[in-house]
Amino acid sequence: MADLGTVKAVVVAYRNTDDLRAALDGLERRVDVIVVDNGVEAEVAGLCEERGVAYLTPGRNVGFAAAVNLGIRAALATGPCDVLLLNPDARVSVAVVEALADALHAHERIAAVSPRLFGETGEEQQVAWPVPSPRNAWVDALGLRRLVRPSEVFLIGAVLLLNGAALRDVGDFDERFFLYAEESDWELRALRRGWRVRLCDTLSATHVGAGSSSDEQRREALFHSSAELFSRKWYGPTGWQGVRAASLVGSLLRLALQGRDRRAEHAARARLYLQGPARAAGRRAVG
The missing domain is CATH 3.90.550.60 (Spore Coat Polysaccharide Biosynthesis Protein SpsA; Chain A)
Incomplete structure (x- = not known):
């Protein structure tokens, strides 16, 4: 060993x-x-x-x-x-x-x-x-x-x-x-x-997961703002717009196809990507 x-x-x-x-x-x-x-x-x-x-x-x-x-x-x-x-x-x-x-x-x-x-x-x-x-x-x-x-x-x-x-x-x-x-x-x-x-x-x-924070909304905002930073860093503004469009489309598809218990979640995700996760989290976008 x-x-x-x-x-x-x-x-x-x-x-x-x-x-x-x-x-x-x-x-x-x-x-x-x-x-x-x-x-x-x-x-x-x-x-x-x-x-x-x-x-x-x-x-x-x-x-x-x-x-x-x-x-x-x-x-x-x-x-x-x-x-x-x-x-x-x-x-x-x-x-x-x-x-x-x-x-x-x-x-x-x-x-x-x-x-x-x-x-x-x-x-x-x-x-x-x-x-x-x-x-x-x-x-x-x-x-x-x-x-x-x-x-x-x-x-x-x-x-x-x-x-x-x-x-x-x-x-x-x-x-x-x-x-x-x-x-x-x-x-x-x-x-x-x-x-x-x-x-x-x-x-x-x-x-266990989420051991440092019980604020699910804050975790969600940080997760998606980091996803935006990652996309902009590696794929530039055009790549980020592709990721953003895909995330928006995916949220809208699930909003239409999944049960009522998940609709609020998918609607919130769609709004987040319409606004832009970094902007919504109060962070500066890069790239």
Whole structure:
């Protein structure tokens, strides 16, 4: 099995001490951990002192990507290592971390690996997703995903082990992503540089989901504004308009075809894309 001394875990905390405690419990004090506290909470600092893990805070909520960068830089400053990104609302065992580290180095040019993820009640969550693109947006809008396989996928960042060599090669996470899409952006940059990602389907971990916020409306706004930023960054203004049109068409189709219980959701999504997600979230569009 892999040497856990070559793995550093980075956990970004935001007002979720109970979740953070459970996440740390799963690592059994056998993995070095760096907690980056975006919530600037005395309780989080106290827990880190109690558990003997490193504590960093930017002094305010700088967003997930910027906080991850702080943790990764601190980890790499200690010497060559791989970095486990672990959400506070995720639970992973030491045995799974060891197996992930083995899988990460089983073949050359693997940038990131993840286990399968399950919710608290046992439902499986999708970990590997098509890399966002205008083409994939239209495939999903028209309900063709079962017929069209994506050419590239990314792995969500709830339990994601990153290759230290890839981190040095690809660089930092893009800090313009406040929340969501930062891992897909980094992984796409890695793919473009000849790296690969791998879902380890024989390994599993638990992910509660939305552990840092109970504000579903805010999460929705951040998710779609990050989707706009991603599209503009990678595909330019024209590509973004393709994604926007596909999202609008998909919302209108579902509004017409699905039951009444989902109509308000799809109507709200259509309005959001008519206005523009970044504008609706009060963020500056780029590209």
